Amino acid sequence: MSEASRTLYTTTLIPHLSHNNTSPLRRTSVSPTIFKRNSVLRCSVSTLTKKIPWGCDTDSMENASALQRWLTESGLPEQRMGLEKVEVGERGLVSLKNIRNGEKLLFVPPSLVISPDSEWSNPEAGEVLKRNSVPDWPLLATYLISEASCMKSSRWSNYISALPRQPYSLLYWTRAELDTYLVASQIRERAIERINGVTGTYNDLRSRIFSKYPNLFPEEVFNMETFKWSFGILFSRLVRLPSLNERVALVPWADMLNHSCEVETFLDYDKSSQAVVFTTDRPYQPGEQVFISYGKKSNGELLLSYGFVPKEGTNPSDSADLSVSLNKSDVCYKEKLEVLRKHGLSASERFPIQITGWPVELMAYAYLVVSPPTMARQFEEMAVAASNNTSNKDLIYPEIEKEALQFMLDNCESSILKYTKFLQGSGSIDLDVTSPSQINRKLFLKQLAVDLCTSEQRILFRTQYILRRRLRDMKSGELRGLSIFNGFFRFFE
């Protein structure tokens, strides 16, 4: 949600644990030091699994009010905002008084923040994860499940009860839904990568840790479904706090704030007030919903992590990924792939295009794809520029500029065609449902996909227009040059 969280979400999305072990659960003997007396029975007992409150309906105000009461009793100072049903984001924080521009709000004390150092209601489980050096994200995902399973005996029970039972992120879309609704958008690939990342992380934890301590981590509680839930919560609520060395944290109350593309204010830890705050960048009148920014994210990235798409044309950070590939029939295919790999790239790459233009990395990749064998000595510098690892970014090769622009135009046009096909056919998508709730879900997902594809296609149309105009200008420049040359030729004749 904070500006700093952007890098986390947009790069290596899931912390890396090795993803290669997908073998079925092995039940090994329990470590004697861990399996002490009734160590776990306090919390994660399988018969209670069904009673565990994995959050509530996304618009439940009952649990939200209980959360607010508990936070106040636990040290949250008096607030200038209240938690209410809102038009944007279902539940959100609404101004109770006049709020000035530049005012600090929230003041959530560290004791009400969940971080990788938070105490576990079941300390043995926490110790096992820490002994195994589990990184922050899977650690927090396991922590949330563990605390949820402790129900009322967890100090976070009011917080967990107010979390959405099914976060809106793309983690909850089935493969068939992704294939049907996001067929045109590159976000589909990113969603699949993310789902695979979560699955791999869970499988790794299961084989390395959970299966060795089944009493601490019973599969009835710590399974793929509950991990999908906890990762969904992390993707849509976790923040990085720049003033605390980018520490990741869940900040109850602050995470009830919804996102607006029109504000540029982020959550952070404020050393002077020793609390998590944000500073408004506009005034609010009583009754108005107060917003923060979840970071400079494209509509696709907002859909991926948070499950919503801003209104068309309202997101200045919006972009559409263009996918480009080396040509397999290129005589230099092997050499080009080698230099790309050397600089961390592959035979197919995605580059984000904005309404204002394309990145220099894409142009460098295009140069490499179209460059002839005679330019082999420049392959390396093109790959370096494409990989974003150089200060000398603005490469220009006038002799192949036209081919590079044409290559980008061809890719852009074939991508536009996919969007057009999806958008034209979206009215006739077979919803194939058997219940009213299913039809609601399908219509909801379809609307999100149509909104996303419309905004991405708009960016590609603009890119197509600019590319066509440049190519036309280059051609007319060439023609002008040619006619001047012909004029000289006649003169000398």
Ligand SMILES: C[S@@+](CC[C@H](N)C(=O)[O-])C[C@H]1O[C@@H](n2cnc3c(N)ncnc32)[C@H](O)[C@@H]1O
């Ligand atoms: C950090 S939570 C914000 C609180 C949330 N509304 C709640 O009731 O729990 C993020 C979630 O809020 C919703 N949300 C935030 N900003 C939104 C927006 N501009 N439009 C639609 N939904 C939004 C999305 O469901 C997102 O996954």
